[in-house]
Amino acid sequence: MSTSRRGRRSILLSVLAIPTVALLLGSTAQATAIPNNPDQSANKINSINNDIMVHNHALGSQIRRVEGDASTPGTDAAAQQPQPATAIPNQVLATTAGIDVASYQGNVDWASWWGQGKRFVWTKATESTNYTNPYFAQQYNGSYNQGFIRGAYHFATPNTSSGAAQATYFVAHGGGWSGDGKTLPGALDMEYNPYGDTCYGLSQASMGAWIRDFHDTYHAKTGRWPVIYTSTSWWSQCVGTSQTFGDTVPLWVARYASSVGALPNGWGYYTVWQYTSSPIDQDTFNGGLDRVQALANG
Incomplete structure (x- = not known):
């Protein structure tokens, strides 16, 4: 082959190669651009966690939002009526009054609530894995001291x-x-999703597994x-019969x-009933003070 023909062939091959190289370069450029797109799932989680830091959620806040609050002054009296409990067969127990609090209550006047006959309390410690109640020490230790x-x-x-x-975050920040x-x-606290889908986008089986975890x-x-x-309503929608916890929980x-109504699947009786949010979240323990102490003692 002559030198001139070899030269023309080299030029032709080079020209033919240009689209192929351009195509490969285009594909490479497109492929490298994909990882730079933000992870939408991670962004959503970050958005939720950021919102939690500002608008954290108190016990029952989403249940009241969805189901309403039909409690009346008469509800308080009804809540103090003895309720049957299968833990002690064929026996009717007394009840014990209590409350629950979160950051919205700030520094709580524990002497006042003690004077009104309240004897137990749960206080919010955490939400997700990035929020802790700034009033937790006053509420948790102050109630104990009272x-x-x-x-x-x-x-x-x-x-x-x-x-x-x-669970790990909770235990590490006051929940032990x-x-x-x-x-x-x-x-x-298992209740309605404040940010959208009632069941947090999980199936009943997945929700049951999350709670089990x-x-x-x-x-x-x-x-x-x-x-x-x-x-009961939230549990029926989001957990159903996928898991039962009544044997341990x-x-x-x-x-x-004015009454507790039907219970969630898996429980034959309740231990505590939150019956009103006015003027504060109020609860009744299904048993006398000795039963509250028994739960504390394990």
Whole structure:
């Protein structure tokens, strides 16, 4: 082949190669651009966690938002009526009055609530894995110093991290338990999603598994099973029959009416009933003070 023909062939091959190289370069440029797109799931979680820092959620706040509050002055009297409990068959128990608090109450006048006959309290400790109640020390320790049997609760956000991660965060920030006879096991607050889908985008099976993850982790870290706070309506929608916890977990049920009504699947009786939010969240323990002490003692 002559030198001139070899030169023309080289030029032709070079020209033909240009579109191929351009195509490859274009594909490479497009491929490298994809990882630079923000992770929408991570962004959503960050957005939720940022909002929690400003608008954290108190126990029952989303239940009242969705289900309403039909409690009346007569509800208080009804809540103090003895209720049957299968823990002590064929026996009717007394009741014990209590309250629950969060950052919205600020520094609580514990002497005042003690004077009104309240004897136990749960205070909010944490939400998700980035919020702690700034008033927790005053509320948790102040109630103890007044003589209350006290505990802490965690507002769950199952769409931001695992049950194990949130149980670990809760225990590390005030949600643990001690056998001093004055500390109740920590409570897991399961209620409507403040940010959208009622069940946090989870199926009943996935929600049940998330709660089980929290339940098992809390027990592994404290030696106690958590109390579960919820409403029958939310539980029916979001957990259903996918998991049952009645064998290990005391039920704290929310219903703002003159009677507690039907209970969530898996429980034959309730341990605590949150019956009104006025003038503060008020609760009744299904048993006398000795039963509250028994729960604290484990």
